[in-house]
Amino acid sequence: MSNTPVIAAVDGSEHSLRALEWARKEAVRHDCGLLVAHVLPDHAQLYAGRRASLHDASEPGEIPDPVRPWVASVLGAGGSELPEGVAYEALEGSVPEALRVIGSEARMLVMGSRGRGGFASLLLGSSSRAVASSAACPVVVVPHAERGAAAEADAAADTAAGAGQSAGRVVLGLHAAETPDDVLTFAFTEAAVRGTTVQVVSAYAIPPSPTLVIDSPFAVIPPEGLADEGDGVPAEREMLRSQTERLAPLRERFPDVPVEQAAVPGDPAGRLVIASRAAALVVVGRHHPRRTAMSLAIGSVAHAVLHHAHGPVAVVPTLKDDV
Incomplete structure (x- = not known):
């Protein structure tokens, strides 16, 4: 199995579900790992920053990430073939920059044409355009x-x-x-x-x-x-x-x-x-x-x-x- 993974960028939207499914098949074809990446929303990152700055031990230790169980349920349903190695990573920072960093060693980075926050009339979301314009690896937009x-x-x-x-x-x-x-x-x-x-x-x-x-x-x-x-x-x-x-x-x-x-x-x-x-x-x-x-x-x-x-x-x- 190749050590260079296919990365699927997800946010829990229907658009990213299509990207995740495309990336899963691609990882199987190439006999390589699948890394599912989610850039945490601003409110989750603010929570993490607040907790770190206050050193409040009473606050939960983990940043809430509802996308992780969603990914697990999607990949675990329907009996679809999975690549040998599947990993999940929650990222902080802006979406384009976080995906550029994690994609620097990837076989390719797969993402949907629009994210959860995009207007329905948009043909291409700003994050997809920004990542495709600057990532160090090939970017596939589904x-x-x-x-x-x-x-x-x-x-x-x-x-x-x-x-x-x-x-x-x-x-x-x-x-x-x-x-x-x-x-x-x-x-x-x-x-x-x-x-x-x-x-x-x-x-x-x-x-x-x-x-x-x-x-x-x-x-x-x-x-x-x-x-x-x-x-x-x-x-x-x-x-x-x-x-x-x-x-x-x-x-x-x-x-x-x-x-x-x-x-x-x-x-x-x-x-x-x-x-x-x-x-x-x-x-x-x-x-x-x-x-x-x-x-x-x-x-x-x-x-x-x-x-x-x-x-x-x-x-x-x-x-x-x-x-």
Whole structure:
């Protein structure tokens, strides 16, 4: 069994229940431990501080934590398979900072898209966004039930239609020249433990419609990037060639993982959101590698996919300093 755990961040909400269940399955797949972490609410932390400052021996010694028995009941119900090592830890401090610290040695940190205190209309909670933007390990954000329902329905339809291998695949957002190797390795590893396909999605710019040019910035591509006489789009062919070259080392390392390549016109985030409907997991890099390796900023593609994807999204940081 691996000593590097999967961490599930929970707060007792329905959102964190989905994250806990996803993390449980992930720990079983990787044959590693599961650490369930709960950042104590402010009132519990204030109580602990008061007791410590007053040295009041008459006060209960333990900080009240109603989430601990909830976790025990969830993991103990239904006969679901558990990893060999399951631990629980109550944390103090702000939610983003406490989870960043505990996640520094984790295989990945799994959390819900919204917490107990989030507004129902929010697509992504502030804590999820903050942790995904700055954690030292990959962060998987599991969407709430309403967003996940569409993905589950589409995956079931794909299976019924005989899509087979494509349903439940791992989708990798790739910029062949810029996406760090850590992102590719994470995606292929996830596909390997699931016995599924990696679908590699790259997007290229297209000339805008004249109606969109007014008062709007747009990218201009050279004539060779336009469609030629029925032989396809040179920009697409070049992107597929770049993909193939970049993926060669991963194909060698993971010979049993099938790979589907897609070069598509338009916005990369939008294409990844569409692909998320039939995906078990979407994998994106956290930021442009030309930023510093430990930059707190999250890239625009990762930001948009986190907000709108229909299934779990893994945001993978750059783990090396020499990019």
